[in-house]
Amino acid sequence: MSNLVRIAPGALIIGKPLPWTVYDAEGNILLKQGYVIQTNIQLEQLFERGLFYPRRSDTPEPEPEAPEDIRPRNPFSDYPQLLRTLEYALRAIEDQSPDAQRRVIGLANLVARCCREAPDPCLALVHLYSVEPTAYEQTLFYAIICHFVAEQLLMDEKRILVLLGAALTANFALLPFLDKLNHSRARLSDDQRAVIHKHPELSAAALERAGVDNRLLLKIVAQHHEEPDGSGYPKGLTSEDILQEARIVALAERYTAMITRRAYRERFSITQARDALSQAGKTPGDRRIHRALLDALTPHPPGALVRLANNEVAVITRRGDAYRGTVAQAIVNPTGNRYIGAFKRDCSRPDYRVLQVEVPEMLPSMDYGQLWEFDRT
Structure with missing residues (x-):
């Protein structure tokens, strides 16, 4: 072919x-x-x-928006398209293309739609591909996490789209170096530290040169590494001067970093990341944002591998809430052998309650379409 x-x-x-x-x-x-x-x-x-x-x-450049595309979203089959659309949107910023802003907001719309229509599979993407994500994958994860935090905080739809646009572009100035930094065990050089500390302003400036004129988006990008106690960068702002959206982007980056394997450290388990976030938060506003993320994820987010009370290993496919229980698909039997296929488990039943989150040295192969039942639609 x-x-x-x-x-x-x-x-x-x-x-x-x-x-x-x-x-x-x-x-x-x-x-x-x-x-x-x-x-x-x-x-x-x-x-x-x-x-x-x-x-x-050999594939056509994706359009920033495709309003005629009314297919139900499948985040797993959409994943390559999302990453490719992100690449083209960031390239439009680099080239100062006249449609740069339209591409960024178009991608934000697509991410938001995926999160609304298939929330559990979108969160599963973050956890299944967090082993060693590329810079583009990390960027996409930031936007997905931001969406769920914003929903928990009851932000309006237009503001959420601007937040997602900021999450997708906040590290624009770092992208040429990010993969190398993640794979390096060496200490940062002075030049690298300088770029890191300047990248919020550099990214915002690049967006402005490309014609992005949404002032809220630019401000979120410029502030996303500021800290409420004034210890952040680049301006050392304090809590009253930092947008809530900027702190949401910072939290999305922090959570993604925690569960990601880096050359210089092991990744956190989901349980360890939750424990760290539950104890963090320098201000009441920060703690509210952290609680929103923890509530959105739940203790056992989609994509997490867990051990059940009957000693099966399963992957969480649906979060539980006040109206329905957590659902998992068992993929390893109680003796440690892989099932042919998978078996749905209602984790509200005693036999299938979650005992613990598993942290395997190597993820098992999985058929995502089968596990999330997209193959049946």
């Missing part, structure tokens, strides 16, 4: 689920999205066998 290309070295990472389906030269599916490469040998065999994935340059 002409629109398929050989996988480039570095595109796949051991222990991280495939972000897209892999094909052979004839276009037949060989590995579905969600398959996890377990060893270096598997990785080498994958490259040697000439597997392919859709060629970016």
